[in-house]
Amino acid sequence: MAVDALDTRILRLLIEQPRTSVREYARILGVARGTVQARIDRLERDGVITGTGPVLSPAALGHPVLAFVHVEVTQGHLDEVGDALASVPEIVEAFSITGGGDLLTRVVARDAGHLEDVIQRLIQLPGVVRTRTEIALRERVAHRMLPLVESVARGEERRPGAGSAHR
Template identity: 80%
Template sequence: MDALDAKILRLLLEQPRTSVREYARILGIARGTVQARLDRLERDGVITGYGPSLSPAALGHPVLAFVHIEVTQGHLDDVGDALATVPEIIEVFSTTGAGDLLTRVVARDNGHLEDVVQRLIRLPGVVRTRTEMVLRERVRHRMLPLVDAVGQTAGTRRRP
């Protein structure tokens, strides 16, 4: 990734509904160059998708919690597959530490959260759970500062 890639990614993050032609105009480069860069960034897995960012709270699920799940050895994949069927689970990560999996769970209210956690506890292979409720989001999910940092580093790096 180089400084131009970072500029393209910044535009994509700041103005996601803008056309490739407009990105090219803003950057002062050919539309084909922007498209080729976007295609390569997709192929390389830098860009993983396009779409709206949705608010679980606006969808009626304002409660957010992180549920740590300890799994019986040898059942990590099975539990992961089962978690994928629970609509209130919006992310799952394998982790080190006290638990094996960290899930991000949304719910309508505290009672609904308890129902979801009870469902998780009953999954085959789940040994125990630990739930941490989110009180307030302090830093929203973001990529722009990282893109800027990578772009600055790319701008100072010399090519061989």
């Protein structure tokens, strides 16, 4: 989906000032409230905007340890293991991957002992062969989307076959 300059400005406001009203966004942007609302509705419908809820901090919820756990699965059991991962509350994300393992999970824990307990729970799931864990030491780039949105809007996103001018 193409994102134009107005969409980018709206997305920036939604990211930077999420509690502001559509009426106030329209005033800031100098466009009609109906235009802003129609753009937001289209961005939601097209799947660009996927949620509007608060972003929560696992650390503030008492889970400051972040680990990435690679899970190797018995052939033919990926779906069952993937479904079982949803029953583990400390798993905040899970992805099917290529490379060293079948699934990559993002796990939060209260401390190292709790992380070990979570890993032991994963190992006991039917279809799990082994796990490999990497503990995050420090976040270097927080989750962000605005630089990507702005890049797409400017047409700077690298396309297959394009030169290397924008590395």
